Amino acid sequence: MGKNNYRELFKELLKSYYEDVFEEKLSEIMDKKEIDKESFSTVVSALCGVEVRYSENFSSDLIKAIENYKQSKKVVLNTNTCVKNCIEVDGKTLCQNACPFDAIILDSETHLPKVNIEACVDCGKCVEACDKNNYIDKIEFIPLANIIKENNKVMAAVAPSIIGQFGDEVSMGQMRAALKSIGFSDMVEVAFFADMLTIKESVEFNRHINIEDDFMLSSCCCPIWVAMIKGKYKELIKHTSPSVSPMIAAGKVIKKIDPDCKVVFIGPCVAKKGEAKLDELKGAIDFVLTYTELKDIFDVLDIEPSKFHEELSTQYSSKGGRIYGRIGGVSLAVEEAVNGLFPDKAHFFTSEQASGVSECKKLLEKGLTGNTDARFLEGMGCVGGCVGGPKVLIPKEKAKMSVDNYGEESKINISIENKIMKEFLQAIGIENIEDFNDSDKISILERILE
Numbered sequence: 001m002g003k004n005n006y007r008e009l010f011k012e013l014l015k016s017y018y019e020d021v022f023e024e025k026l027s028e029i030m031d032k033k034e035i036d037k038e039s040f041s042t043v044v045s046a047l048c049g050v051e052v053r054y055s056e057n058f059s060s061d062l063i064k065a066i067e068n069y070k071q072s073k074k075v076v077l078n079t080n081t082c083v084k085n086c087i088e089v090d091g092k093t094l095c096q097n098a099c100p101f102d103a104i105i106l107d108s109e110t111h112l113p114k115v116n117i118e119a120c121v122d123c124g125k126c127v128e129a130c131d132k133n134n135y136i137d138k139i140e141f142i143p144l145a146n147i148i149k150e151n152n153k154v155m156a157a158v159a160p161s162i163i164g165q166f167g168d169e170v171s172m173g174q175m176r177a178a179l180k181s182i183g184f185s186d187m188v189e190v191a192f193f194a195d196m197l198t199i200k201e202s203v204e205f206n207r208h209i210n211i212e213d214d215f216m217l218s219s220c221c222c223p224i225w226v227a228m229i230k231g232k233y234k235e236l237i238k239h240t241s242p243s244v245s246p247m248i249a250a251g252k253v254i255k256k257i258d259p260d261c262k263v264v265f266i267g268p269c270v271a272k273k274g275e276a277k278l279d280e281l282k283g284a285i286d287f288v289l290t291y292t293e294l295k296d297i298f299d300v301l302d303i304e305p306s307k308f309h310e311e312l313s314t315q316y317s318s319k320g321g322r323i324y325g326r327i328g329g330v331s332l333a334v335e336e337a338v339n340g341l342f343p344d345k346a347h348f349f350t351s352e353q354a355s356g357v358s359e360c361k362k363l364l365e366k367g368l369t370g371n372t373d374a375r376f377l378e379g380m381g382c383v384g385g386c387v388g389g390p391k392v393l394i395p396k397e398k399a400k401m402s403v404d405n406y407g408e409e410s411k412i413n414i415s416i417e418n419k420i421m422k423e424f425l426q427a428i429g430i431e432n433i434e435d436f437n438d439s440d441k442i443s444i445l446e447r448i449l450e
Contacts, residue, residue, distance in 0.1 A: 007296055010047045010139055014300045017142055026059040039080045042136070046077050049140035069143035071282070075122035075273040080134045082112045098129035100224060100357045100381070101231055121227040122277070123381065124270025125357070128390045137270045141297060144264060144287045148183035153260055156184040157250040157285075159267035160191040160317075161325030161386040164402025165291050165393045166298075166305045173310025178303050180311065190265070191321035193253060194220070194246035194333070195415035196425070198320050200445055201241050201330075202337035203436040209348050209375050217367065217377045218330050219243050219449070223275035224381025225360055230449060233364045242446045244281065246324060247272055251284030252444050257427050262286040266294055268389030271381065280447055290391030316420040318412040326400045327355040327385035329407075331378045340414045341433060351376040356383040 009029075016025035029044065030037060041054035050065040051072060052058065086094045093113050096104045103119035104126060106112065115126075115135075127135045148154055156179045158172075166175065176187040197220050208216050217240040219226050226245075229236050244252065251263040264287045265272060276285040289297075298305070320333030331351035339346045352374035354363035360379040366372040382388040387399035394402075415421045416433065425431070428444055435441045 006043065006047065006133070006136065007292065009043070010293075011296050011300050013044070013047055014142065014145075014297065017145065018300070023059055023063060026062060030058055036080075042077055042079050046079075046136045046138045049138050049143045051077065051138075066143050066146060069140075069146070071277060071286075073277050074117075074138075075270065075277065076115070076120065076124055076127060076135055076137050078115060078134060079136050080132070081110075082114075082132070082134050084112050086130070086132060094129045094131070095126040095135070098125040099123075100125060100228060100361075119231075121223070121231075122271065122274025123224050123227070124273075124390060125224075125381075127270060137273060139289075139293050140273075140287045141289060141293060144289075145183075147262065152262060153185045153258070154183070154262045154264060154286075155254055156187040157190050157193075157247065157254070157263055157265050158187060159247070159265070159269075159325060159386060160189070160194060160322050160329075161268055161389070161392070161399060161403060162266065162291065163322075163325075163406040164399055165268075166295070168402075170305045171310055173312045174305045174308045176313070177308035177311040178298065178305040181303055181308070182297065182301065184264070185261070188250065188254070189317045189321075190246045190250050190267075191317035191324060192415075192421075192424075193249040194321035194324040194330075195318050195418070195421060196249055196253070196445060197243050197246055198318075198330075198333040198337050199341075199416055199433070200243055200436055200442060201334050202341055203433065204241050204243075205334065205338055205349070205376065206342040206345050207437065209345060212348075213370075214348075215239060215367070215372070215375045215377065216241060217379075218334070219245075220330050221245055221324060221386070222380045222382075223269075223271045224357065225379035226449075228357075228360055228364060228379075228381075233368060236364060236367050237449045239367070240449060242449055244284075244445055244447050245275065246321075247275065248281050248284045248447075249445055251286075253424065253428055255284065256444060257424075264289060267291070268386050268392045269382070270390055291393050292391045295393055314420060315411060316418060317410060318415040318418065319407040319410040320413075321415065322407040322410055323403055325386040325403045327380050328353050328378070329385065329403070331376055334376060337414055337416075341416065348375050350374045351378060353377075354379045355385055355388070357381055359383075 016022045037054045045052040052062045103116045105116050107114045179187045219241045247265045266289045273288040323329035354360045384396035388396035
């Protein structure tokens, strides 16, 4: 079964769930004689956001698991036993070569690839690479739909790269209306929380960069970039900002202000599903959906964002936060903030970026050896940045143009001058720029990297 067939199966399951014939559909699917029930049960349960092994009671067990949903650590699952007949490079299979963390190893008995759970960070690169569809990432929408049906307060937090994904003319106001039609309480732009981290990292730049040889690594956006630093380039941790990602910041800040709210991140990335489940970050984000998953949900529910009237909100995200979705966006945002807030340090700000795993490795090696003149290093695990993520709906070149255009439309340059930003920062105990140097006051925006 191919990746597109997985999507079609998900839509079948979702449609039956909304039509209240879910159990009947499960029985119909699992009763097909031609399927390998063991492996197919993995696929079906993953598409329902849970892990249930096949048994004679599979359908009822799956429904119980959804109703009693508990977040588990694993995102990427094996669906089939690999037959190792794919193209090999340097003696490795496609999935082994794709994995940035050497987490796919050969079983000592079968000599076939398997996932080393300890090394895996759920980045999803194997899902992309394997043309035999031996890996699948869980879709957690059906458990989420259960929560939405109970009228719980659920906030959609959309990534900066969402602009243009659902149509050239679809505005953020229309996306808000479309998401609310599903049952979300409201929608926020993660770009606004990226603005918070822009301020934070500019303050760190001012604090740490004092001579020509000083440098720092941004940790703002990409969980693959951060995992590479933590796993393979530990010597660079001392130069790395301890900032959480904008996604995590969104969840933590929203829940600080409204503890009863659940937060769902919507973006282009499988790795974000894994990031939300990390021990030191879990609880900030309750569910992660990708653009392809949201598109399939819209299709099943007959929702076309372009046909909705806009539900407008006060403009609150800056140009800097809005361009975080493409490579170089973080660097530009932090540079502008440094220029505005710490003009005496502006001459120090030089940056270098890497997009894609290969470029990230090269840039981190340069950081280790001091073979870079840049004072600010930014990396993203997908080519082009988030606009080139595995679950986007449009080509990355077109997506970058949409992100840049949306950034230019913002009337806010440096977000610290934004009244709404000041109100949010005050709500979490940050009164002024100096407070960003107070470790207690900014703890909500930080993580432990060691």
